Amino acid sequence: MLYADFIFDLILSIALVVLGMITLQQKTPREAVVQLMIFGLLVALSWIRIDAPDLALTEAAIGSGVTGALLLAALRRLGLQQTFPPPAPAAIRLPVTLGCAALGLLLSLILIQSWDEPAGLTDIVYAHIPQSGSANPVTAVILNFRSFDTLLEIGVLLVAALSVYTLSGPAAGTPVRPPGPIFILYLRWMTPIFWLVTLYMVWIGGRAPGGAFQAGALLSGLGALTLLGPSPWPMRLRRRVVRWGLTLGFGMFLLAAAWLWRYGNLLTYPQDHAKTWILIIEVACTLSIGISLTVMFAGCAGWLHEDPEAVT
Amino acid sequence: MIAQPWLLSLPVIFPLILGVFTLLIPAQALKAAGKTGAVATAITTLPPLQWVWQAGPLHQTLGGWGAPLGIDLYLDGLSCLFLLFAALTGVCISFYATEYFPQSPEGHRSRTDLFWPLWFVTWGGINSLFLTLDLFNIYVTLELISIAGTGLILIAGTRGAIRAALQYQMQALIAGLIYLLGVGLIYNALGTLDLQLIAARLEPSPLIITGLGLMVTGLLIKAALFPVHFWLPPAHADAPAPVSAVLSGLVVTVAYVIVFRLWFAGFHTIAPPAVPRLMGILGAVGIVWGGLLALRQERLKRILAYSTVSQVGYLFLVFSLTLDRPAAQGLVWAGTVYMAIAHGLAKSAAFLAAGCLQKTEGSDTLTALRGAALRQPAAVIVLALASINLIGLPPSTGFIGKWMLLKASFYTRQWGIAFVILGGGLLAAAYLFRVFEVLMNPPAETPGPAVRPAPRLPLGRGILLPAMLLALATLIPVLYITAPEELLRIGAPLNFSRFITPGGGQ
Numbered sequence: 172m173l174y175a176d177f178i179f180d181l182i183l184s185i186a187l188v189v190l191g192m193i194t195l196q197q198k199t200p201r202e203a204v205v206q207l208m209i210f211g212l213l214v215a216l217s218w219i220r221i222d223a224p225d226l227a228l229t230e231a232a233i234g235s236g237v238t239g240a241l242l243l244a245a246l247r248r249l250g251l252q253q254t255f256p257p258p259a260p261a262a263i264r265l266p267v268t269l270g271c272a273a274l275g276l277l278l279s280l281i282l283i284q285s286w287d288e289p290a291g292l293t294d295i296v297y298a299h300i301p302q303s304g305s306a307n308p309v310t311a312v313i314l315n316f317r318s319f320d321t322l323l324e325i326g327v328l329l330v331a332a333l334s335v336y337t338l339s340g341p342a343a344g345t346p347v348r349p350p351g352p353i354f355i356l357y358l359r360w361m362t363p364i365f366w367l368v369t370l371y372m373v374w375i376g377g378r379a380p381g382g383a384f385q386a387g388a389l390l391s392g393l394g395a396l397t398l399l400g401p402s403p404w405p406m407r408l409r410r411r412v413v414r415w416g417l418t419l420g421f422g423m424f425l426l427a428a429a430w431l432w433r434y435g436n437l438l439t440y441p442q443d444h445a446k447t448w449i450l451i452i453e454v455a456c457t458l459s460i461g462i463s464l465t466v467m468f469a470g471c472a473g474w475l476h477e478d479p480e481a482v483t
Numbered sequence: 484m485i486a487q488p489w490l491l492s493l494p495v496i497f498p499l500i501l502g503v504f505t506l507l508i509p510a511q512a513l514k515a516a517g518k519t520g521a522v523a524t525a526i527t528t529l530p531p532l533q534w535v536w537q538a539g540p541l542h543q544t545l546g547g548w549g550a551p552l553g554i555d556l557y558l559d560g561l562s563c564l565f566l567l568f569a570a571l572t573g574v575c576i577s578f579y580a581t582e583y584f585p586q587s588p589e590g591h592r593s594r595t596d597l598f599w600p601l602w603f604v605t606w607g608g609i610n611s612l613f614l615t616l617d618l619f620n621i622y623v624t625l626e627l628i629s630i631a632g633t634g635l636i637l638i639a640g641t642r643g644a645i646r647a648a649l650q651y652q653m654q655a656l657i658a659g660l661i662y663l664l665g666v667g668l669i670y671n672a673l674g675t676l677d678l679q680l681i682a683a684r685l686e687p688s689p690l691i692i693t694g695l696g697l698m699v700t701g702l703l704i705k706a707a708l709f710p711v712h713f714w715l716p717p718a719h720a721d722a723p724a725p726v727s728a729v730l731s732g733l734v735v736t737v738a739y740v741i742v743f744r745l746w747f748a749g750f751h752t753i754a755p756p757a758v759p760r761l762m763g764i765l766g767a768v769g770i771v772w773g774g775l776l777a778l779r780q781e782r783l784k785r786i787l788a789y790s791t792v793s794q795v796g797y798l799f800l801v802f803s804l805t806l807d808r809p810a811a812q813g814l815v816w817a818g819t820v821y822m823a824i825a826h827g828l829a830k831s832a833a834f835l836a837a838g839c840l841q842k843t844e845g846s847d848t849l850t851a852l853r854g855a856a857l858r859q860p861a862a863v864i865v866l867a868l869a870s871i872n873l874i875g876l877p878p879s880t881g882f883i884g885k886w887m888l889l890k891a892s893f894y895t896r897q898w899g900i901a902f903v904i905l906g907g908g909l910l911a912a913a914y915l916f917r918v919f920e921v922l923m924n925p926p927a928e929t930p931g932p933a934v935r936p937a938p939r940l941p942l943g944r945g946i947l948l949p950a951m952l953l954a955l956a957t958l959i960p961v962l963y964i965t966a967p968e969e970l971l972r973i974g975a976p977l978n979f980s981r982f983i984t985p986g987g988g989q
Contacts, residue, residue, distance in 0.1 A: 277693065278664075278668075278693070281668075281689050281690055281693050282668075282690070284689065285672070285688060285689060285690040291670075291674050292551055292552065292674060292675070295551065295552050296552065299548070299552060315546060315548075316546065316548050316552050316553050317546075317553065317554055317619075317620075318545075318546055319545045319546070319554045319620065320554065320617075320619065320620055320623050322499075323608070323611070323620075323623045323624055323627050324623055326499060326502075326604055326607075326608075326627050327623070327626055327627050327630055329503075329604075330600075330601060330604055330627065330630050330631045330634060331630050331634075333506070333597055333600060333601060333634055334601075334630060334631075334633055334634030334637060336594075336597060337594050337597055337634050337637040337638055337640075338637055338645070410592070414506055414507060415507065417506075418503045418506055418507060421499075421503055422503045425496065425499055425500050425503060428496055429496065429500065432489065434547075436489055436543070436544070436545070436546065436547045437489060437492040437496065437543070437545050437546070438545055438546045439546050439547035440546075
């Protein structure tokens with residue numbers, strides 16, 4: 172059994188390196204993006220191998236799914252027949268390659284030489300889980316012990332969506348083909364299922380792998396599909412409505428932080444109600460993450476306009 | 484007001500709330516909200532400051548958990564000084580921005596309205612970085628600032644700005660990842676992310692030294708130390724003027740302050756002596772290199788951007804100067820902090836004045852600005868006041884800082900550094916006098932100011948007042964020289980007993 176594990180890990184590691192090299196060797200950006208998405212799935216697999224299912228979920232959803240969709244949407248806008256610009260001269264590539272290789276070698280040597288069981292905070296985290304309002308240690312860390320980090324991360328997403336807005340100009344690129352009947356049927360059937368799985372992801376995050384980031388990524392998948400579908404209703408929303416949606420997560424988080432000041436400290440939940448607070452914040456963040464990523468998708472595809480009336 | 488430890492998070496949370504607020508209110512209310520919000524944010528920094536002044540360093544555990552489980556904020560004299568600096572600069576930039584960006588038409592939100600949410604979030608992040616003790620939190624906040632910074636550059640909307648923003652984002656990404664890699668190694672080795680605990684547990688193992696090396700490398704890119712400064716000039720020159728002031732005056736300073744804090748929190752005890760020596764040398768080369776390139780630029784904002792590369796170099800001399808003679812440490816620290824604050828204030832003021840010139844003259848190329856002093860005397864005066872600092876002439880803060888560094892370099896017998904400090908001042912004088920020569924002299928064929936009708940773009944009245952205030956503020960520490968130094972001594976940095984009182988800068 173151990174032996175089989177070892178073989179599997181070995182193959183996975185080799186595949187990762189090879190796939191990385193293949194991705195770098197692609198002639199066109201489109202092929203490179205597809206390879207990158209496969210690479211992301213393999214990385215997700217390796218997170219599972221080191222017992223980090225939360226990371227694996229996030230990696231698959233965001234690292235592979237959302238990133239791939241964003242890159243493909245941007246490529247579509249640029250014209251799919253793009254090829255990479257000629258590579259940098261060898262005088263630049265060689266030192267960069269050597270530098271990276273040296274750094275990689277140094278890190279491997281140091282890690283192998285001085286590896287023992289990492290000190291970590293696992294014990295302290297597990298000791299405090301009963302007071303955290305979440306049975307899932309990852310959620311406990313993200314939304315309680317280190318909620319300040321997460322507050323700022325949600326801010327990062329908001330700011331990133333706003334930066335896409337600053338780039339929004341008149342629509343460009345080829346118009347999307349009208350959706351086929353199979354896609355329309357698929358969308359009709361999948362919409363409720365997407366919502367169901369999203370809500371389940373948020374809810375289960377309190378006990379098992381899941382939570383706002385994975386759920387939000389899933390929701391943005393639905394958002395992108397809807398934009399491609401027969402009735403892209405999000406495109407017809409007033410920009411003001413979208414702005415409220417974008418800020419919902421960050422705003423709720425900040426309001427919670429300010430409200431909780433009554434208990435004498437920033438972001439200290441009252442212990443009996445910690446679970447409720449975490450759930451409220453997670454739901455708001457899920458919606459905002461979904462909307463932010465959908466806005467980025469629309470922005471990458473060139474569908475955001477300056478005109479205040481006809482915008483996402 | 485009664486100061487409580489929890490007030491410490493107010494300078495962080497309040498501007499973040501303002502960021503959301505300014506995104507949701509109608510565009511017509513933005514100017515009023517920007518002004519009141521900026522003043523209110525500055526006021527939130529005062530209660531914790533009063534506490535530190537009276538009762539010493541302030542410590543807060545966010546979420547009530549405490550390190551190593553949670554994230555801690557910590558306010559000592561050093562962060563107090565920089566919080567105050569950010570408050571003053573922030574208020575002035577905000578007031579300037581209300582006049583600089585055009586009012587959106589009724590019922591419409593234009594791209595420039597996004598300045599406010601992005602700027603307030605940046606401000607919150609900057610304040611947070613002065614306070615946080617958590618290495619991973621530093622990473623998250625740096626990401627927040629750099630993505631907001633990218634958006635702020637993009638507000639300019641020009642091709643050059645888009646290219647500069649992409650370059651800025653790429654460096655931020657790479658620098659951030661290098662830093663994060665270092666944090667991972669440190670966490671692996673020491674099992675905590677809290678700076679105070681790390682400082683207590685440091686030991687010179689290869690794992691820890693590599694981790695620290697990577698963290699510092701990442702931050703050096705963000706602080707634009709030579710030779711990893713290449714991203715800075717286009718980003719700072721092509722952004723709108725208030726954004727240039729934010730990036731050059733505040734964001735670069737923040738990245739530097741983190742290096743400073745990490746280093747003297749304990750890194751210096753385990754780093755091989757070649758490292759601080761190298762940082763000092765790179766700083767010295769940066770002073771000269773930035774100055775030489777500033778001499779060759781044809782656009783005012785480019786000159787100011789390269790001047791930032793040069794001025795950042797002075798801040799890195801501290802690592803070399805504190806190496807041999809710990810007794811000089813207090814003097815060098817004080818000098819460096821003076822230099823950082825003088826540069827931040829003066830460079831913000833200079834960029835704001837340059838923005839006015841660019842708008843009223845239609846361009847910031849030196850040929851377009853010929854004789855501008857006759858048409859825009861106020862802007863040129865602000866630029867001159869700022870230049871006094873950048874060159875390091877008495878009685879400016881920049882002079883005090885430079886004097887202290889010079890004294891320390893004599894004291895530690897680092898003659899090369901002393902030479903560069905003096906030469907750097909001459910270089911700054913050269914590239915700035917070149918600007919003033921152009922500004923003061925109208926073209927020969929047009930004898931009077933009346934001949935050339937300036938293409939006056941409507942600029943709000945009083946737009947230059949905040950810039951003037953910033954430039955004048957650099958002259959204030961001369962009046963009560965000891966107050967900042969006393970503040971700096973409180974818990975500096977991180978309560979280390981090794982702090983030795985400055986040998987008297989004046």
